[in-house]
Amino acid sequence: MNDYQIDLKDRLRSASRTFRKKEGRHKLKSEDLIYCAFNTDRFTVGRDEAQRSASERLGRFGLTRANVEGRTALDLGCHNGAMLLELSNLGPASGLGIEYDADKVALAREIATYCGLSDLRFEEGDVDQLEARALGTFDIVFALAIEAHVLNSEHLYELLGQVTGELLCFEGNAGCNVEQVELKLMASGFKKVTYLGLCSDDIQPTNNKRPIIVAEK
Ligand SMILES: C[S@@+](CC[C@H](N)C(=O)[O-])C[C@H]1O[C@@H](n2cnc3c(N)ncnc32)[C@H](O)[C@@H]1O
Known part of the structure; x- marks a missing residue:
């Protein structure tokens, strides 16, 4: 790892310490971890350096080259961009x-x-204020651990129905009511909604309480 990469990881750790939630800021208990591990040809955040794992999460959603290649993707509440x-x-x-x-x-x-x-772009934005017309549609949409943090969840489900072209990869926060999410997604235009069980990638096993759902158009 070169000096630039060491500095980048320090800044990722610093940016991971808190994030926006409904009221105020959520503080991570494990201050020395980066929010989510990922790998690219040039820069990698290893599994042991991060709380979550992007590759494990993609695996749980069943995303492979066969169903991702050539598709457009949107990540709402994308944090440091690890999933994309x-x-x-x-x-x-x-x-x-x-x-x-x-x-x-x-x-x-x-x-x-x-x-x-x-081909990756990252923009500042408030999910509560986003308009589907301005965004357009995307083949694959991620809405991961964001549902409890938005102010207007009705708006979130409506937006997801409007901006998803093919597949929605959804993760609820801990305490999320899976049945209610399934109903909301069906009501916002998804044809098939499948609950895949709880997440399994958090480095702290007791945090693996977030339900994983895929919804298809
Ligand atoms: C629990 S983290 C999940 C991060 C990412 N989606 C993941 O699962 O890897 C919630 C993220 O959503 C962001 N967030 C919270 N409320 C938001 C809002 N209204 N609009 C956009 N981002 C928001 C937070 O700053 C934080 O980065």
Whole structure:
């Protein structure tokens, strides 16, 4: 690892310490961890350095080169961009990440540039204020551990129905009511909604309480 990569990881650790939640800021208990591990040809955050794992999460959603290559992707509440950075290994046409925290967006952009991933874009934005008309549609949409943090969950489900072209990869926060999410997603236009069980990638096993759902158009 070179000096730049060491510094990048320090800044990722710093940006991972808190994130925006409904009321105020959520503070990570494990202050020395980066939020999510990922791998690209030029820069890797290892599994042992991070709380979550992007490759394990893609695996749980059943995403492979066969169903990602050439597809467009959107990640709402994308944090440092780990999911799209990892997804880039599967050949998507493009990716857009939207995140409330400016420092996380700046880091995601910097990493994408450093890794030569010019088809990934990261923008500051508030999911509560996003309009489907301005976003357009994306083949694959991620809405991971964000449902409890938005102010208007009705708006979130409506938006997901409007911006998803093919597949929604959804993760609830701990305490999420799976049946209610399934009903909301069906009501917002998804034809098939499948609960895949709880997440399994958190480095702290007691945190693996987040339900994973895929919804198809
Ligand atoms: C629990 S983290 C999940 C991060 C990422 N989705 C993942 O699962 O790897 C929630 C993220 O959503 C962001 N966030 C919270 N409320 C938001 C909002 N209204 N609009 C955009 N991002 C938001 C937080 O700053 C944080 O990065």
